[in-house]
Amino acid sequence: MGATTLIKNNHHKVKDDTKTMYNIxxxxxxxxxxxxxxxxxxxxxxxxxEKSxxxxxxxxxxxxxxLNMVSSVMQPVVGWYSDKRPVPYALPIGLAISLIGILGLALAPSFYTILASVVFIGLGSAIFHPEGSRVAFMAAGSRRGLAQSIYQVGGNTGSASAPLITALILVPMGQIGAMWFTITxxxxVIFLIYIANWYTYRLIAIKESDRNKTSSSKKSQTTISKKTIMALVIIVFLIFARSWYxxxxGNFYTFYVIEKHGASIAQSQVYIFIFLFMGAVGTFLGGPLADRFGKRTVILLxxxxxxxxxxxLPFVGPISAYFVLALIGLLLMSSFSVTVVYAQELIPGKIGTMSGLTVGLAFGMGAIGAVALGSLIDSYGLTSTMIAIAFLPLLGLLAFVLPSDQKLKEV
Structure with a gap:
C-alpha cells in the first residue's frame, strides 16, 4: 500500500502541465x-x-x-533512442560511467589509458545531456524558456570552472588531483536518482494523457513538413555559426591579446573569464526574455x-576589450537555451533528439570549426583571422526566415 500511495501522490503532483517545478x-x-x-x-x-x-x-x-566527438555526436543518438523508449535511470547511470572515467584519468599511466578514460567521460556526458534537457522540458510547465535557461546556465558555469580547477587542484596536486572529482x-549520481524517480512518475502521467488522444492527432504530430525541416536546418546552421565564433x-583570443596588447598569460585569462561569466548571465536571461518577447526575437537580436x-573587438584597446567582450558574451549566449526550446517545439515529441541535435551535434561541429580556425591562423595570421570571423554573427539575418512563435504554436 505504501508504494502504491507514493506513486499516486507523485502522479497527482506531476499531472499539472502548466506548473513550473522549480525544485526539479x-x-x-x-x-x-x-x-x-x-x-x-x-x-x-x-x-x-604535457609536463608529467x-x-x-x-x-x-x-x-x-x-572528448568532443564522443560527448557531442552521441547525443542525438541517445536522444533519438530515449524519445522512443525513455529510460529515466539513464541519468544516474550516465554519471556513474563518468565516475569510472574520471577515476581512470586520475590513475592513467599512459596516453592510451587517458584516451580510454576520456571515452568513458564523453559517453557519460552524452547520456546525461539529452535526458537532462528532457527533464527541464517536462518540469518547465508554461515557462519553457526559463526552465531551459536554468538547466543550461548550470552547464555553462561548470564549463567555466576550468581555470579554478587548474589553479586550486591540479597545479598543487598534479594528475592524481582529478581523483577529487569522483566525489563530484x-x-x-545521488541527486540524479531522485530526479529519475520524479521522471518515472512524470512518464506515468504522460502515458495516461496519451491514451486520451485520437489516432488521427497522433498522426498529425508525427508529420514533418518541408517548412519545418527548413526551419530546423536554419536553427542548426545558426548554432554552427555561433559555436564557431x-x-x-574561447581558444584563440588569449593569443590575440598577448600578441597585440602585450598581455601576460595570466592577464589574458581574465578576458576569457569575463567573456564566460557574462555568457552564463546571458544564458540565464535569454530564457525569461524569450517567454516574454518570443523565441525568434531573442535568437535574432x-x-x-x-x-x-x-x-x-579586433580594433579596441586592452581596457575597452573587457567591456566589449562582456557585452558579446551577454548577447551571444542569450540565445543558447532559446534555440534548444525552439527546436523542441518545432518538432513536438522529439525532445531528446532535438536537444541532442542542437546542443550535441552542433557543438561537435563547432569543435571541428576550432581546428579549421587554427589552420586559418597558421595560414593567414592571427589578426586577419580574428577580423574575418567577426562577420559570423551577421548570419543571424537568417533568423528572419524562421517561423514566428505564433506559427510555432500552431504546429
Missing amino acids: LFIIGFCHLLNDSIQSVIPAMFPIL MGLTFTQLGLIAFT AALA LSAL SLLGTAPLALL
Whole structure:
C-alpha cells in the first residue's frame, strides 16, 4: 500500500502541465554544473599531462577531439533512442560511467589509458545531456524558456570552472588531483536518482494523457513538413555559426591579446573569464526574455546585436576589450537555451533528439570549426583571422526566415 500511495501522490503532483517545478529545475541545473565541471577537468589537465607524460600537442589535440566527438555526436543518438523508449535511470547511470572515467584519468599511466578514460567521460556526458534537457522540458510547465535557461546556465558555469580547477587542484596536486572529482560524480549520481524517480512518475502521467488522444492527432504530430525541416536546418546552421565564433574567442583570443596588447598569460585569462561569466548571465536571461518577447526575437537580436561588437573587438584597446567582450558574451549566449526550446517545439515529441541535435551535434561541429580556425591562423595570421570571423554573427539575418512563435504554436 505504501508504494502504491507514493506513486499516486507523485502522479497527482506531476499531472499539472502548466506548473513550473522549480525544485526539479534547480536540481537538474546543479547536476548539469557537476557534469560539465567533470568534463572541464580534461582540458584543465593539459598542462599537467604535457609536463608529467611528455605528451605532444598533437596527442593533447586528439584527447580534446575524442572528448568532443564522443560527448557531442552521441547525443542525438541517445536522444533519438530515449524519445522512443525513455529510460529515466539513464541519468544516474550516465554519471556513474563518468565516475569510472574520471577515476581512470586520475590513475592513467599512459596516453592510451587517458584516451580510454576520456571515452568513458564523453559517453557519460552524452547520456546525461539529452535526458537532462528532457527533464527541464517536462518540469518547465508554461515557462519553457526559463526552465531551459536554468538547466543550461548550470552547464555553462561548470564549463567555466576550468581555470579554478587548474589553479586550486591540479597545479598543487598534479594528475592524481582529478581523483577529487569522483566525489563530484558520486554526488551527481545521488541527486540524479531522485530526479529519475520524479521522471518515472512524470512518464506515468504522460502515458495516461496519451491514451486520451485520437489516432488521427497522433498522426498529425508525427508529420514533418518541408517548412519545418527548413526551419530546423536554419536553427542548426545558426548554432554552427555561433559555436564557431565562440570557439574562436574561447581558444584563440588569449593569443590575440598577448600578441597585440602585450598581455601576460595570466592577464589574458581574465578576458576569457569575463567573456564566460557574462555568457552564463546571458544564458540565464535569454530564457525569461524569450517567454516574454518570443523565441525568434531573442535568437535574432542575440546574433545581430553581437555583430557590430564582434566587428569592433579586433580594433579596441586592452581596457575597452573587457567591456566589449562582456557585452558579446551577454548577447551571444542569450540565445543558447532559446534555440534548444525552439527546436523542441518545432518538432513536438522529439525532445531528446532535438536537444541532442542542437546542443550535441552542433557543438561537435563547432569543435571541428576550432581546428579549421587554427589552420586559418597558421595560414593567414592571427589578426586577419580574428577580423574575418567577426562577420559570423551577421548570419543571424537568417533568423528572419524562421517561423514566428505564433506559427510555432500552431504546429
